Amino acid sequence: MEMILIVLIGALAAVLANRNIAVFNDGLRPIVGEHIEGRLSRRDLGLTAFAMSFGLVIGFGIPFTLTAAIILVHSILLGTDIIGLMTPKNKWGTPVAAAVGGLYGAGLLIGLEGFVNMFEYLPINFLEEMEMIGAPVIVTFMAFPALAIAFQFSVKKGVITFLIAALVRQIAVWFNETGLLTIGGTEVVLNQEGMALIVGMVFLLIFAMNEKRDEDSSGVDLASMFSEKVKNIRKNMFVLAALGALIAAGTNAFIMAGDPISLTLLSEGQINDAGFAAAARAIGFIPLVASTAIATGVYSPVGFTLVFVVGFFVPNVWLALGLGFVVIILEVLLLSSIARFLDRYPGIRNSGENIRSAMTRLLEVALLIGGANAANAIAPGLGFFIIAGFYLLNEAAGRPVVRVAVGPVGAIAVGIIANILALIGLM
Structure with a gap:
């Protein structure tokens, strides 16, 4: 079932990109819109897609996929963007995109299994140490609403939100340690990070809803201005829903996740927390996906990313398949x-x-x-040295590797270097 799901996801996502219906890279949607309007050639569109997405596949999607042994959806959908947009949109180009997309998905899954098995034969098996990369993410995730509030409203409001969220976390810890919360004689254990996250999101929504539009401003009615583009998206909603159903099922089968935070939580076995993290992320993506879709007529293959939430919370694959379909339709x-x-x-x-x-x-x-801790566990002393040098040299070079990938990529590099040193007798 895992192979069938991943092949179908790769094939269908490549077809949707090929037909200019949906692309995963947010920055590509306006560019695909330019191509639809006739202002950008197919060749230039394909080259642009490659330039924008290839580095993210190699430097972002693949490292996270390898460190957690779960497919980060960026690995497959950024790749299918490239495959779909670089193949011609004609009677033979679309089937080719489907075939290549399906093979690409299968290759990811097979390669992931082979990568995990390979560790057993290494002089230094650093797979367990790689799990340390995501450890800080789980704890620090609760701070993002406070940071978003600081960016948008004021640092003061951000600090207040952070302090209240931290206090709520400690109260949850206290309740758990004392065992005061019980239902029917059964002790209730609160997730402290989850409680802090909920408080932060409540503050963020309150501040945001109080920032209403200026009554003297005419505003812009996006729905009316781009009604034809909305109609084009609706014409394709059933095929979009089919892909959403497959992705929800893939998430439920624990073979993929939609972002590094929920992926890390899933790899730790914290499925409900992964669902809450995915839900919080979806809130941030609704304005972005909705506005770009309405303005360009090009949707996202994962919609508002709510299909991941469905995948985490429903009890089985078949229900995830059905609800994922319904969610995209809605x-x-x-x-x-x-x-x-x-x-x-x-x-x-x-x-x-x-x-x-x-x-x-x-x-x-x-x-x-997390990457520095993992690297130092693999090669004490040398790990910190390599991660620090990698980060600073990457900054000096203009960040050819995106900052968020420096830790995971650096830790993998340290693991490879440590094994080479072990083979030649220097470790």
């Missing part, structure tokens, strides 16, 4: 209403980008710390 049907809501509350619309920025900043710090 998203597409509600696009116009969502656009009007975002026009009414510009604070919520603007919060999407701030949430994404806050998550990125948090991941940069947490994964650098």
